[in-house]
Amino acid sequence: MDFVDTPAEAAFRAEVRAWLGEHLRGEFAALGPGNGPSDETGWDVRVEWEKLLGADRWVGLTWPKEYGGRAANVAEQIIFNEEYTRAGAPTRLSFFGEGLFAPTLIQFGTEEQKQRFLPEIQAVEEMWCQGFSEPNAGSDLANIQTRAVLDGDEWVITGQKVWTTLAHRADWCFLVCRTEPDSTSHHGLTYLLCPMDQPGIEVRPLRQMTGSSEFNEVFFDGARTAKENALGPIGEGWKVAMATLGFERGTAFMSSQLAFEGEFADILRIAQKNGSARLPALRDELANAYAGLQVMKYNGMRMLTNLVKRGDVGPEASIGKLYWSTWHKRFGETAMSVLGADALTVLRSQDGDYEIDDLHYIFMASRAETIYAGASEIQRNIIGERVLGLPREPR
Amino acid sequence: MNFAFSEEQEELRRTVRQFLEAKSPETEVRRLMETAEGYDTSVWKQMGQELGLQGLAIPEEYGGQGFTFIELGIVLEEMGRVLLCAPYFASAVLAANAIMNAGTDEQKSALLPGIASGDTIAALAFTEPSGKWDAAGITLEATESGGKFTLSGEKMFVIDGHVADLIVVVARTAGTSGTDGISFFTVRGDAEGLTRTSLSTMDMTRKQAKLEFNNVVAEPLGAPGSAWPAFSKTLDQAAVALSNEMMGGAQKVLEMSVEYAKVRVQFGRPIGSFQAIKHKCADMLLEVESGKSAAYYASWAAAEDNDELPVVAALSKAYCSEAYFHATAENIQIHGGIGFTWEHPAHLYFKRAKSSEIYLGDPTYHRELLAQRIGI
Numbered sequence: 166m167d168f169v170d171t172p173a174e175a176a177f178r179a180e181v182r183a184w185l186g187e188h189l190r191g192e193f194a195a196l197g198p199g200n201g202p203s204d205e206t207g208w209d210v211r212v213e214w215e216k217l218l219g220a221d222r223w224v225g226l227t228w229p230k231e232y233g234g235r236a237a238n239v240a241e242q243i244i245f246n247e248e249y250t251r252a253g254a255p256t257r258l259s260f261f262g263e264g265l266f267a268p269t270l271i272q273f274g275t276e277e278q279k280q281r282f283l284p285e286i287q288a289v290e291e292m293w294c295q296g297f298s299e300p301n302a303g304s305d306l307a308n309i310q311t312r313a314v315l316d317g318d319e320w321v322i323t324g325q326k327v328w329t330t331l332a333h334r335a336d337w338c339f340l341v342c343r344t345e346p347d348s349t350s351h352h353g354l355t356y357l358l359c360p361m362d363q364p365g366i367e368v369r370p371l372r373q374m375t376g377s378s379e380f381n382e383v384f385f386d387g388a389r390t391a392k393e394n395a396l397g398p399i400g401e402g403w404k405v406a407m408a409t410l411g412f413e414r415g416t417a418f419m420s421s422q423l424a425f426e427g428e429f430a431d432i433l434r435i436a437q438k439n440g441s442a443r444l445p446a447l448r449d450e451l452a453n454a455y456a457g458l459q460v461m462k463y464n465g466m467r468m469l470t471n472l473v474k475r476g477d478v479g480p481e482a483s484i485g486k487l488y489w490s491t492w493h494k495r496f497g498e499t500a501m502s503v504l505g506a507d508a509l510t511v512l513r514s515q516d517g518d519y520e521i522d523d524l525h526y527i528f529m530a531s532r533a534e535t536i537y538a539g540a541s542e543i544q545r546n547i548i549g550e551r552v553l554g555l556p557r558e559p560r
Numbered sequence: 561m562n563f564a565f566s567e568e569q570e571e572l573r574r575t576v577r578q579f580l581e582a583k584s585p586e587t588e589v590r591r592l593m594e595t596a597e598g599y600d601t602s603v604w605k606q607m608g609q610e611l612g613l614q615g616l617a618i619p620e621e622y623g624g625q626g627f628t629f630i631e632l633g634i635v636l637e638e639m640g641r642v643l644l645c646a647p648y649f650a651s652a653v654l655a656a657n658a659i660m661n662a663g664t665d666e667q668k669s670a671l672l673p674g675i676a677s678g679d680t681i682a683a684l685a686f687t688e689p690s691g692k693w694d695a696a697g698i699t700l701e702a703t704e705s706g707g708k709f710t711l712s713g714e715k716m717f718v719i720d721g722h723v724a725d726l727i728v729v730v731a732r733t734a735g736t737s738g739t740d741g742i743s744f745f746t747v748r749g750d751a752e753g754l755t756r757t758s759l760s761t762m763d764m765t766r767k768q769a770k771l772e773f774n775n776v777v778a779e780p781l782g783a784p785g786s787a788w789p790a791f792s793k794t795l796d797q798a799a800v801a802l803s804n805e806m807m808g809g810a811q812k813v814l815e816m817s818v819e820y821a822k823v824r825v826q827f828g829r830p831i832g833s834f835q836a837i838k839h840k841c842a843d844m845l846l847e848v849e850s851g852k853s854a855a856y857y858a859s860w861a862a863a864e865d866n867d868e869l870p871v872v873a874a875l876s877k878a879y880c881s882e883a884y885f886h887a888t889a890e891n892i893q894i895h896g897g898i899g900f901t902w903e904h905p906a907h908l909y910f911k912r913a914k915s916s917e918i919y920l921g922d923p924t925y926h927r928e929l930l931a932q933r934i935g936i
Contacts, residue, residue, distance in 0.1 A: 168561055168562075449924060456878055474564065545835070550838070554822070556822065
């Protein structure tokens with residue numbers, strides 16, 4: 166056991182710190198850390214910031230060098246996330262493109278596909294959204310009904326996707342479609358890449374309980390994409406989608422714990438100021454939140470050590486997703502207790518507006534976290550069946 | 561960053577597990593828990609002479625093997641897994657660390673080699689009938705007269721105090737309060753004026769005693785009156801050690817639950833195929849793995865003896881206690897009626913878990929310590 170940087174890691178840390186010190190200034194520094202991957206605050210400035218990151222290959226940190234990446238190892242990835250979060254830099258825009266799609270593309274894509282899409286992600290010229298969930302394919306994701314048929318050298322897509330985060334900002338969508346008409350369940354699906362700006366696609370915003378609309382419904386009515394825009398083999402889209410979900414449950418949220426530390430510090434400051442930190446029940450709750458957060462960090466370090474040794478995070482990643490989402494939900498409730506009567510009002514809830522502060526945002530947005538990327542009940546099934554080897558439910 | 565055990569440490573775990581599976585099966589646990597002494601002298605000797613376990617984390621200059629707290633944690637985890645009945649926690653953890661933290665070189669040379677070899681069984685007497693786990697709970701008085709110290713008062717819940725050859729006692733100088741005036745002393749187990757009474761413990765696999773001191777002549781351990789920092793550190797180390805021990809038991813009951821859920825059939829299918837049971841097991845795994853992360857990290861902090869120790873000790877004791885108790889409680893529920901019987905081992909773990917949760921202070925107490933230590 167060893168929790169100290171090696172000389173190489175220390176040098177990398179110094180490089181990241183120096184770069185952030187030099188570039189995170191002015192309007193970029195003023196953005197602050199924001200509220201996670203779906204937050205749209207300060208979008209245009211964040212696009213400019215992300216382009217700066219991309220130009221110096223901080224976007225694509227882990228990609229192989231031949232695709233413009235830095236081929237960073239897991240330790241360097243953690244160091245970058247630590248320094249980035251500590252510096253209070255803006256929430257990254259590229260969760261779906263860089264975080265979910267790019268690693269899937271690197272694993273399953275053809276050489277042409279990688280050359281076509283990776284540079285545009287790194288240059289922040291193309292944004293991506295994820296088209297998995299449908300009205301009747303939530304936890305039962307394999308029940309996908311959006312169809313795609315080949316018409317000459319184009320796929321024609323018809324159906325509906327839902328909960329599509331930032332679809333209204335995206336240039337491309339990676340989506341799973343049923344390409345074998347009589348197939349059921351996870352058979353006969355194909356993972357397609359489809360441009361968003363075309364007449365066959367309509368994006369309708371869904372307003373969330375937070376008052377904002379980062380989610381969308383996406384309607385495909387004869388939308389078209391080129392035949393070569395299938396990722397992985399035709400009919401084997403399920404396997405590719407599972408890889409994306411693996412990244413989503415595993416490494417993509419690696420830095421969440423660091424963001425949560427910032428949130429904890431904010432709430433602690435409020436609790437000390439308004440006196441709630443002196444109430445025994447709330448002291449206990451705050452200490453419990455802190456303990457839970459540290460344990461999250463220790464779990465992450467153990468998981469990442471396994472990742473380095475074994476090469477994959479494996480089904481244990483489900484423990485991480487279940488853990489952090491459950492912790493954050495309770496933390497949101499703690500935040501309201503700390504606010505006390507001040508929790509009763511938000512920034513504005515009149516004349517059709519509903520604007521909330523960061524603590525109310527945590528309280529509300531965390532309800533989605535135990536639902537998306539595989540609901541907690543699904544995570545428990547995965548842990549039960551794939552980690553503990555318990556028998557499957559008869560289906 | 562590398563948060564994993566080394567190959568040598570994994571080898572130590574395999575060796576200790578093999579030994580304990582042979583020497584401490586359930587039948588032995590049940591036999592020993594019904595005895596007054598509560599341990600097997602020949603197994604204790606083998607632990608000391610063949611495996612060197614009692615002296616594992618004692619420096620070589622004092623007759624030990626000179627390993628770190630990380631190796632000690634591994635051994636405790638394995639002992640917790642089988643509910644080993646032996647005065648290991650009392651002697652090799654509580655008393656040995658108190659002596660290492662507080663003793664002069666001379667005292668360490670005199671006291672530690674016996675503990676390291678297992679020839680001496682030592683215990684740490686600090687808690688009193690008030691049941692407090694901090695400095696304020698220490699009221700047993702030390703009186704100095706003509707360069708000689710005598711102790712008068714009562715100690716309770718002294719783990720393995722009934723069989724200890726050497727007792728490390730935490731006492732207070734008359735007229736002091738709080739963390740001032742705290743001293744360590746050593747007395748022989750058969751000292752004149754010392755009355756030892758075995759307690760009827762809820763957890764029969766770990767014995768405790770009441771010790772009554774009536775003008776017992778005692779030797780100071782370290783400088784009298786200023787032992788609080790060494791005592792506080794001993795308590796933190798004990799919390800880390802107990803956290804590791806608890807996770808061994810927690811892992812074992814998780815395995816029991818999962819095995820049973822795979823073979824017990826109701827409604828024509830294994831009960832583990834029902835989400836009601838499957839999700840319980842998943843939550844147990846999450847808590848057990850998280851508890852291990854906390855306990856292992858705490859072992860590392862104790863091995864490094866760094867600034868993080870007080871925080872992670874309180875944190876891991878609070879987290880692991882709840883994880884262990886929850887796992888043992890769910891284990892009974894998953895087993896159904898059989899899990900409630902005397903014959904089934906579920907209750908042994910359930911009782912050990914609750915005792916361990918309360919010993920050294922319950923989770924609420926440790927979260928308050930944590931709150932103070934991180935400045936809430």
